[in-house]
Amino acid sequence: MGQLNFAANNFIIPNIVYAFNNASLTFCPLELFDSISWATVNIINKVAGTRTVTKTFSISIGLYSLNGSSLSLANSIFGSQTHQYSGNKGGYLSLTSASATQNISPGTWWLGLLISSTAQSTNLTGNLVGQNANLSAANAFPGGFIGGAMTASTNALPGSIATSDLDITGQDAFTQPIIILTA
Amino acid sequence: MAFIDQHRWGPDFFFELDGAVAGGADPQLQFFENFPGHLGAANIAYSNATLSIHAVNIPLSISFNNIIALLSESNAGSATLHFGLYSLNGSTLSLANSASAAITMTNALSWRSFATSATQNISPGAWYFALNIISGGASSLSFYANSSIAPGNAIPGGFLMGRMTATTTAMPASIATSNLDITGSDAIRQPYIIITA
Numbered sequence: 001m002g003q004l005n006f007a008a009n010n011f012i013i014p015n016i017v018y019a020f021n022n023a024s025l026t027f028c029p030l031e032l033f034d035s036i037s038w039a040t041v042n043i044i045n046k047v048a049g050t051r052t053v054t055k056t057f058s059i060s061i062g063l064y065s066l067n068g069s070s071l072s073l074a075n076s077i078f079g080s081q082t083h084q085y086s087g088n089k090g091g092y093l094s095l096t097s098a099s100a101t102q103n104i105s106p107g108t109w110w111l112g113l114l115i116s117s118t119a120q121s122t123n124l125t126g127n128l129v130g131q132n133a134n135l136s137a138a139n140a141f142p143g144g145f146i147g148g149a150m151t152a153s154t155n156a157l158p159g160s161i162a163t164s165d166l167d168i169t170g171q172d173a174f175t176q177p178i179i180i181l182t183a
Numbered sequence: 184m185a186f187i188d189q190h191r192w193g194p195d196f197f198f199e200l201d202g203a204v205a206g207g208a209d210p211q212l213q214f215f216e217n218f219p220g221h222l223g224a225a226n227i228a229y230s231n232a233t234l235s236i237h238a239v240n241i242p243l244s245i246s247f248n249n250i251i252a253l254l255s256e257s258n259a260g261s262a263t264l265h266f267g268l269y270s271l272n273g274s275t276l277s278l279a280n281s282a283s284a285a286i287t288m289t290n291a292l293s294w295r296s297f298a299t300s301a302t303q304n305i306s307p308g309a310w311y312f313a314l315n316i317i318s319g320g321a322s323s324l325s326f327y328a329n330s331s332i333a334p335g336n337a338i339p340g341g342f343l344m345g346r347m348t349a350t351t352t353a354m355p356a357s358i359a360t361s362n363l364d365i366t367g368s369d370a371i372r373q374p375y376i377i378i379t380a
Contacts, residue, residue, distance in 0.1 A: 035241060
């Protein structure tokens with residue numbers, strides 16, 4: 001198989017902005033049909049609100065593999081960005097501080113997204129651009145794992161986590177930001 | 184990935200191509216969805232006992248284990264859901280595998296899981312997903328489905344999607360594509376379907 005120059009969890013970028021849950025870990029799938037290096041991960045954020053304050057996003061993304069019902073951390077990447085609010089403002093945030101070099105093999109991987117921000121309040125809200133799926137079924141997703149969110153807050157990417165500990169019911173569990181990998 | 188097995192080089196410089204990736208197993212998907220879930224447009228009422236079928240390109244192998252659809256159930260009642268996995272050879276669709284679910288409606292938007300009838304590792308390539316719902320109360324049950332446009336003419340080129348014009352209560356072993364309606368929104372509407380390994 002070949003080597004990809006870029007990959008994304010979704011190439012169709014919707015005009016949807018949603019507030020993330022501070023210090024909450026969300027898992028979304030990344031399906032790769034060829035290999036790509038784990039070097040740069042881009043995400044789109046946006047600040048909205050009414051106060052002129054500085055806001056800093058700190059974003060960690062964990063690259064997890066799923067074996068049975070256990071997600072295991074294979075790699076991670078980190079970045080931060082500071083906004084001075086002046087109207088709705090945002091842009092790409094490029095994460096380049098990978099914990100280790102890795103060439104990701106084809107197959108299904110899981111991206112664990114953890115964001116913490118200063119001044120995450122009703123007057124100044126950090127948002128992500130992505131898909132706010134209309135998958136608000138009343139029951140938990142049956143079958144294998146396709147994504148979910150931790151219900152407890154955390155300040156670090158766990159080394160492993162059981163999918164049974166993740167919320168897999170309702171729209172919040174399946175909300176996914178646009179995440180773009182470039183080699 | 185194709186690679187040269189050097190142990191098979193002979194005096195005539197004979198070699199073979201091996202389809203497996205270096206290191207052993209072919210890569211596997213852990214799930215496949217026929218379209219990204221957020222692109223679903225609406226919950227759309229189905230036509231009772233009318234089989235609809237559409238093409239998908241499955242990029243890597245995946246185990247035929249769990250079939251899942253999202254249904255809007257507006258009142259109590261029962262229905263039987265049938266899923267068929269077809270391959271296409273020329274103009275004939277052939278049933279490769281199937282799954283079904285007998286449900287009692289819950290008056291809610293619900294994930295529904297189909298029980299598969301046989302194990303299979305679906306190989307990469309073009310496959311065709313068929314769905315048929317049998318219920319006495321069609322108006323009370325809808326698919327979560329993608330947006331469907333309604334062109335005035337039939338889909339040109341190779342077969343992509345369509346639906347049977349005659350009702351059926353089963354997944355036929357084979358279907359001639361010439362027997363499928365391929366014109367209008369009803370023919371090309373696609374319910375949201377996920378396979379998980």
